[in-house]
Amino acid sequence: MPARWFVSLRSKIIVSLVLLIIVPVLVIVFRFYSSSQQIFEKQLYQSNQTALERKAATMNETFSNMLKSSNWLRNDSEIAKFLRETTDWTEEYNSFYNYGILLNKLDSISQLLPGSNAYVALYDFRGYMHSTWAHTVKTDYAALQKEDWYERTISLQGSPNWNVPFQAPDLSSEPLLVMTRLLNMYRLNGDGTVWIGVPISTFFYTDKELQQQADAGTHIVLMNGDKPLLGDAGLIGSASAAMHAMHTDRSGIGRVTIDREPYMVNTTNIPVTGWSLVQLVDRKSFGTQLAAERNKSTLLVLLWFSLFAIAFVGLTFQFTKPIKRLVKSMNRVGKGELQTEVAVRGSGEMAMLGRNFNKMTKQLQELVANLSEEQQRKQKAQFQALQAQINPHFLLNTMNSIKWMAILSGAEHVSEMITKLGKLLNYTMRQQEEIVTLRDELEYLNVYLALQEIRYHDNIAVTTDVPEELLDAEIVKFTLQPIVENSIIHGNRFPLHIAIGARLHGPDLQLDIQDDGVGMNEETIRSVEARMDQPHAKFSGIGIRNVNDRIRLEFGPGSGVAIASQEGEGVRVTVTFPYRRRVTEDAALAHR
Numbered sequence: 001m002p003a004r005w006f007v008s009l010r011s012k013i014i015v016s017l018v019l020l021i022i023v024p025v026l027v028i029v030f031r032f033y034s035s036s037q038q039i040f041e042k043q044l045y046q047s048n049q050t051a052l053e054r055k056a057a058t059m060n061e062t063f064s065n066m067l068k069s070s071n072w073l074r075n076d077s078e079i080a081k082f083l084r085e086t087t088d089w090t091e092e093y094n095s096f097y098n099y100g101i102l103l104n105k106l107d108s109i110s111q112l113l114p115g116s117n118a119y120v121a122l123y124d125f126r127g128y129m130h131s132t133w134a135h136t137v138k139t140d141y142a143a144l145q146k147e148d149w150y151e152r153t154i155s156l157q158g159s160p161n162w163n164v165p166f167q168a169p170d171l172s173s174e175p176l177l178v179m180t181r182l183l184n185m186y187r188l189n190g191d192g193t194v195w196i197g198v199p200i201s202t203f204f205y206t207d208k209e210l211q212q213q214a215d216a217g218t219h220i221v222l223m224n225g226d227k228p229l230l231g232d233a234g235l236i237g238s239a240s241a242a243m244h245a246m247h248t249d250r251s252g253i254g255r256v257t258i259d260r261e262p263y264m265v266n267t268t269n270i271p272v273t274g275w276s277l278v279q280l281v282d283r284k285s286f287g288t289q290l291a292a293e294r295n296k297s298t299l300l301v302l303l304w305f306s307l308f309a310i311a312f313v314g315l316t317f318q319f320t321k322p323i324k325r326l327v328k329s330m331n332r333v334g335k336g337e338l339q340t341e342v343a344v345r346g347s348g349e350m351a352m353l354g355r356n357f358n359k360m361t362k363q364l365q366e367l368v369a370n371l372s373e374e375q376q377r378k379q380k381a382q383f384q385a386l387q388a389q390i391n392p393h394f395l396l397n398t399m400n401s402i403k404w405m406a407i408l409s410g411a412e413h414v415s416e417m418i419t420k421l422g423k424l425l426n427y428t429m430r431q432q433e434e435i436v437t438l439r440d441e442l443e444y445l446n447v448y449l450a451l452q453e454i455r456y457h458d459n460i461a462v463t464t465d466v467p468e469e470l471l472d473a474e475i476v477k478f479t480l481q482p483i484v485e486n487s488i489i490h491g492n493r494f495p496l497h498i499a500i501g502a503r504l505h506g507p508d509l510q511l512d513i514q515d516d517g518v519g520m521n522e523e524t525i526r527s528v529e530a531r532m533d534q535p536h537a538k539f540s541g542i543g544i545r546n547v548n549d550r551i552r553l554e555f556g557p558g559s560g561v562a563i564a565s566q567e568g569e570g571v572r573v574t575v576t577f578p579y580r581r582r583v584t585e586d587a588a589l590a591h592r
Contacts, residue, residue, distance in 0.1 A: 013316045017309065025305050038251060041264070041283075045253045048218075048279055049266045056268045056277045062113075062203040063179075063272040066196050067160060069109045070181045073122065073194045074158075076105065080184060083124050083191040099136075106132050113198055119171060121195040122183075131195075133171065153180040153193055162273050164222075164229050165200060174199045204230055217285025219263075221278045235280060243267075243278065256280070326354060333361060435554070437582050438502065438511075439471040445480045445500075452488065459494040466502040473502070473509050474580045476550050483513050483561075483573050486544060491517025491570075508559075509579040514572045520565040544573075551577065 073079055082089070082098040089095035102122070110120045110132045121131035127141045144150050153161045158181060165175035176197040184191040205213070205220060210232050213220060221231030221239040228239045235242075238258055246256040246265050254265035263280040270277060322345070329342040340361060342354045442464060449462055462484070480500065487498050493516070501512045548561040555578050565571040 013320075014313065017312055021305075022309065025301070041253060042251050044281070045264055045266065048264070048281060049268070052220075052266045052277055052279050053268045056270050059203045059277070060270045060272050062198065063162075063270065065113055066177075066179045066198065067272060069112060069120070069196055070160065070179065070194050072109060073105070074181065074183050078102075079105065079122075080191055083183065099130075102130055103135060106130065109196075113196070117199060118202075119168075119176070119195075119197040121197075123193040123195060125192060149178070149180055150193070153182055156182065158182050158184075162275075166197065168197065171197075174201065176200065177203065200230065217282035219280045219282075221280075222275060223278055224273075224275050229275065231278075239278060242280065322351070322354065326357060329357065333364075434477055434550075435474050436477045437471065438466065438473045438475055441475060441477070441480050442466065442471075442500075445484060448481050449484070456488070456494065460488060460496050460498070462498045462500065464500045466500070470502045470504070470509065472582050473577070474582050475509070475511070475575075475577055476547070476554055479547055479551070479575060480511070480513070482544055482547055483575070487513065487515040487517060487571065487573075491515050493517045504579060505576075507579060509577045511575040511577075512572065513575070514570060516570045519567045519569045519571055521567045525563060525565055547575075551575070 078098060078101055082095070082102050085095050085098070087095045089099040106120045106122065110118045113120075119131065119133055121129055121133075123129050123139065123144065125141070127139055128136055129139045130136050149161060149163050149166070161180045162177070163180070164177040166178040167175050168178075177200055178195065178197040180196075181194050182192075183194060204222065210220065214232050214234060219232040219235045221236055222229045223239060223243070226240045226243065228236045230236075231239065235258070242256045242258050242263075242265070246254050248254050254267065256263050256265050258280070262283045264283060266279040266281075268277050269275075326342055329340050332340040341358045345351060345354075445462075449460065452460060484498060484500075488496065497516045499512075499514045501514075503510055503512070544561055544563075551559045551561065559576050559578065562574045562576070563571065564574070
């Protein structure tokens, strides 16, 4: 009886409660009292780290928005056009119109930046500053070039130059964070310089907030490497030395001693600028709070544990009753009694499990009933697939019969046409081959051209200049025929001569298809490229755009189709592949 009791689900749950919850909690509480100082320090450190990372993320978002705003200005074609114009915007209307657009865009960008008092300006090399606070003013360009921030901006060649704190004499007394960038670094001296500034209080702490945190024993400093930029005035002078002296203990907490006072150190990086945000917390300031929090947490843990243990034992007996009923029903189904159903009571999770069990047994019954019907459908699908394979062979066999009837009737030319058409269809229906040799593609093209000569009364002449060693090069199937057919359709001149050549260009194979049609001007070429995705080819339904896409899909972006033409001189289409030579089994054996 005792052994049977231990095997039951209820006994296992109770034993698990004792071993996995009661005993561990008692051990944890005991260890908690002995190591609460370290635990709370680590919790505080982690909490401070999380808060610091959130603050850094907010600052990083501000810096990122400033960087994005400068990118919008750098990439705006209308602004670039205005900056490059040589006409005077104060006298010429179009330039003045572009000037108005510039000011509107500067205002729009300033609204996207955090706070309501962001500043955006643009210095051009004509001696003007266009800004959101003074519109346009004349500047002393010679004096501007001597300022440190301007010299560094030019030297960075388009990379952002961050300055903090920055005191602008013509703005408010509050110091700013300023980012400057050179516009269009690819031109000599660029097109101008963008200047974006936001007050420090919009992303960092105010002096009042820094003082309140310092009174509570927390000091925050923004640093660029070893150089302090912003933060608590009381510690900003010793921040660099403190960072060099910082060490990490076994629990992962950064520690440093400043003026014989121990501090915990949290640091996090700001990716956009590469700066770091440092927080130093005086250990003495939270000693009293630590003891109070430890006692409070211990009381809450014991109270929660007691309530949980009482509720757990009571609910265990209630929850295991429907499980026992379900286990009995499952055993009957396991023996093959698919008509078994479990009694469902209530609307809880166990009731849902019972309903799903009943649904499963019904689905098993339906599955057995439908198994025979599913097998019949599979046999029918296999028969239809076999028919789909027979139809193309039937078509080729029928054409072969017609060819022999034409031979017996003396219609040799009809027999020849049917033979070529059969080869054309046979090559087309080889769908499993996407890559063929240049030799196979030329043979397919010759058969296609033989049929076209009948239609156009020998007004089409095609010559090929392909070295023998390139005939085994691998190309994408249906490459030449769509291009040649486009030359025939759009050449608009008969008789028409088409020359096909192949050559090696470095590691690539290049196919050149040149016709002597009427050619195209630049506007027509752009129109053809825009309509390149249309299926011009009448036989295969494959357009040049499709050829280009399949080549790039198979061989990569360095391959593809290029069109060149001059009006009255025909069209030249160049197709580029990586040179890959197909080696036959006989050739492979010969090399061994």
